[in-house]
Amino acid sequence: xxxxxxxxPGREFDVIRDLLGRWGDRARGVGDDAAILDVPPxxxxxxxxxxxxxxxxxxxxxLTPREIGYRATAAAxxxxxxxxxxxxxxxxxxxxxxxxxxxIGDLAxxxxxxxxxxxxxxxxxxxxxxxxxxxxxxxxxTATAPLQRSGARVGNRICVTGxxxxxxxxxxxxxxxxxxxxxxxxxxxxxxxxxxxxRWLATHGATAAVDVSDGVVADAAHVAAASGxxxxxxxxxxxxxxxxxxxxxxxxxxxxxLLVALPAAAAVHDFExxxxxxxxxxxxxxxxxxxxxxxxxxxxxxxxxxxYDHFS
Amino acid sequence: xxxxxxxxPGREFDVIRDLLGRWGDRARGVGDDAAILDVPPxxxxxxxxxxxxxxxxxxxxxLTPREIGYRATAAAxxxxxxxxxxxxxxxxxxxxxxxxxxxIGDLAxxxxxxxxxxxxxxxxxxxxxxxxxxxxxxxxxTATAPLQRSGARVGNRICVTGxxxxxxxxxxxxxxxxxxxxxxxxxxxxxxxxxxxxRWLATHGATAAVDVSDGVVADAAHVAAASGxxxxxxxxxxxxxxxxxxxxxxxxxxxxxLLVALPAAAAVHDFExxxxxxxxxxxxxxxxxxxxxxxxxxxxxxxxxxxYDHFS
Numbered sequence: 001x002x003x004x005x006x007x008x009p010g011r012e013f014d015v016i017r018d019l020l021g022r023w024g025d026r027a028r029g030v031g032d033d034a035a036i037l038d039v040p041p042x043x044x045x046x047x048x049x050x051x052x053x054x055x056x057x058x059x060x061x062x063l064t065p066r067e068i069g070y071r072a073t074a075a076a077x078x079x080x081x082x083x084x085x086x087x088x089x090x091x092x093x094x095x096x097x098x099x100x101x102x103x104i105g106d107l108a109x110x111x112x113x114x115x116x117x118x119x120x121x122x123x124x125x126x127x128x129x130x131x132x133x134x135x136x137x138x139x140x141x142t143a144t145a146p147l148q149r150s151g152a153r154v155g156n157r158i159c160v161t162g163x164x165x166x167x168x169x170x171x172x173x174x175x176x177x178x179x180x181x182x183x184x185x186x187x188x189x190x191x192x193x194x195x196x197x198x199r200w201l202a203t204h205g206a207t208a209a210v211d212v213s214d215g216v217v218a219d220a221a222h223v224a225a226a227s228g229x230x231x232x233x234x235x236x237x238x239x240x241x242x243x244x245x246x247x248x249x250x251x252x253x254x255x256x257x258l259l260v261a262l263p264a265a266a267a268v269h270d271f272e273x274x275x276x277x278x279x280x281x282x283x284x285x286x287x288x289x290x291x292x293x294x295x296x297x298x299x300x301x302x303x304x305x306x307x308y309d310h311f312s
Numbered sequence: 313x314x315x316x317x318x319x320x321p322g323r324e325f326d327v328i329r330d331l332l333g334r335w336g337d338r339a340r341g342v343g344d345d346a347a348i349l350d351v352p353p354x355x356x357x358x359x360x361x362x363x364x365x366x367x368x369x370x371x372x373x374x375l376t377p378r379e380i381g382y383r384a385t386a387a388a389x390x391x392x393x394x395x396x397x398x399x400x401x402x403x404x405x406x407x408x409x410x411x412x413x414x415x416i417g418d419l420a421x422x423x424x425x426x427x428x429x430x431x432x433x434x435x436x437x438x439x440x441x442x443x444x445x446x447x448x449x450x451x452x453x454t455a456t457a458p459l460q461r462s463g464a465r466v467g468n469r470i471c472v473t474g475x476x477x478x479x480x481x482x483x484x485x486x487x488x489x490x491x492x493x494x495x496x497x498x499x500x501x502x503x504x505x506x507x508x509x510x511r512w513l514a515t516h517g518a519t520a521a522v523d524v525s526d527g528v529v530a531d532a533a534h535v536a537a538a539s540g541x542x543x544x545x546x547x548x549x550x551x552x553x554x555x556x557x558x559x560x561x562x563x564x565x566x567x568x569x570l571l572v573a574l575p576a577a578a579a580v581h582d583f584e585x586x587x588x589x590x591x592x593x594x595x596x597x598x599x600x601x602x603x604x605x606x607x608x609x610x611x612x613x614x615x616x617x618x619x620y621d622h623f624s
Binding site: 005006007008009010031032033034035036037038039041044045046047048049050051053055056057079080082083085088089091092093095123124125126128129130131132134136138139140141146148149150209210211214218219221222224225226228291292293 | 317318319320321322343344345346347348349350351353356357358359360361362363365367368369391392394395397400401403404405407435436437438440441442443444446448450451452453458460461462521522523526530531533534536537538540603604
């Protein structure tokens with residue numbers, strides 16, 4: 001990757017030059033019609049796109065501009081974690097309403113922070129006006145054997161990283177005009193893409209993974225559908241944040257934790273010791289005629305909680 | 313690339329299933345956390361993102377939904393042409409306001425048409441609500457030696473494909489509430505990314521390229537800045553659409569034609585015979601202390617026309 005290419009004159013390009021200045025050597029090769037990247041021989045390219053839109057994914061008064069930029073970028077990078085991929089770069093398209101222009105620098109600082117955290121250079125972007133703030137982040141990564149949703153097999157254990165329920169509790173409090181507790185707010189505002197953790201899991205036998213964006217049960221349903229299996233989740237096993245009940249934890253989206261299918265012999269304790277992060281078995285992959293998720297609570301079958309639907 | 317991965321239940325996923333049904337085998341590998349793509353050995357990855365936002369890049373009453381989807385996708389793919397890259401895939405993030413929901417299918421048909429035209433499979437996306445329609449298309453391609461903006465050298469000829477001025481004339485007419493002539497409307501609504509043409513030029517000595525999105529003079533300024541050279545443009549040489557004057561043609565953006573720097577001996581006539589498309593010399597790369605564009609009209613120095621600034 002090269003240094004950034006000088007741009008011609010124009011107000012739009014002045015703004016881009018300012019952003020590039022803020023990002024410093026976290027931005028590389030920006031300024032041509034497209035970014036040029038090298039994919040290591042023997043690896044596959046992994047690509048995903050994720051949008052964060054004002055009043056859809058966040059409200060302006062909930063987060064600082066820096067947090068909004070960070071969170072949009074971290075959420076997108078989390079999809080690389082879900083594939084067990086190593087980040088190659090991020091591309092950021094931003095639609096900036098007039099009332100947000102003074103915050104572009106802070107948004108950019110947050111974008112840069114998330115990119116740095118995942119060691120992903122910023123390699124390109126697009127800047128325009130809009131009626132609402134919209135940040136669309138495309139992430140590129142590489143992997144020799146990407147972790148797919150379709151690999152779960154009967155007999156696998158279903159595990160989840162971290163603890164669940166913080167983001168949904170923060171959203172409930174913020175929506176009610178209250179101030180959430182620090183821990184819940186942090187879980188909502190500052191998710192950490194589990195890039196390193198996913199790569200460890202991929203090299204230690206994980207057969208399938210998804211990042212928890214719609215709620216752990218809804219995301220398990222994607223793995224079940226893709227793998228053609230039934231996933232049984234025992235709700236009492238969910239690693240809940242203090243003060244969060246299992247049903248709320250099961251439906252809490254935008255966690256950006258990983259749900260993984262692991263062989264029975266996987267070294268969960270090694271993971272926890274290395275990353276100082278819980279890796280909790282919450283269910284198993286079982287045989288069944290119709291792919292899907294079954295939910296149990298203390299041994300009794302219960303109705304599954306509903307995840308968040310961005311399109312409802 | 314694999315077939316698409318089954319998704320779990322949910323309204324959002326029902327819409328995605330409908331889109332995948334429309335795209336048929338033009339969509340590949342959609343449904344996991346990210347798309348997995350193979351980059352041919354010895355080639356580099358080329359990536360770019362481009363947003364089309366309602367009331368910024370188009371007005372609803374100007375175009376059919378199918379044209380809006382086509383145009384957004386074609387505009388993004390044009391950046392691959394500007395790099396001389398072969399398309400590998402497109403990823404489409406769409407923010408759909410309530411009032412546009414009935415048009416999602418038509419938008420998708422247009423997206424699919426542009427992807428087909430460029431032989432680029434649709435490999436992923438993101439769907440959410442929004443206050444205005446926003447289509448952000450990320451394009452991925454590969455090239456053994458991408459055409460960059462920075463390669464123009466003193467002595468090169470500056471050439472442009474096609475004819476200029478149609479889109480700006482269409483926009484003037486549409487903005488005034490009038491119906492543009494068919495040719496101008498077609499040039500605005502249905503740009504054809506010059507993918508094959510660019511690859512031919514790259515293998516026939518082109519040293520630098522940019523696609524004309526801000527206006528031919530403004531885009532030449534990017535090439536001049538990146539290459540550290542002066543580009544002299546002779547406005548009377550611009551290949552204008554019938555009834556368009558040189559100044560309007562010089563400032564007309566969203567043309568998605570190519571501006572290329574070519575060695576003096578380049579086989580312009582072979583290009584024109586092969587593609588049945590004009591390739592017109594409009595200037596030269598000259599030495600100068602300060603990189604930039606100088607504009608002349610019939611031998612006399614004139615002020616450069618201003619391009620369109622999305623951020624003004």
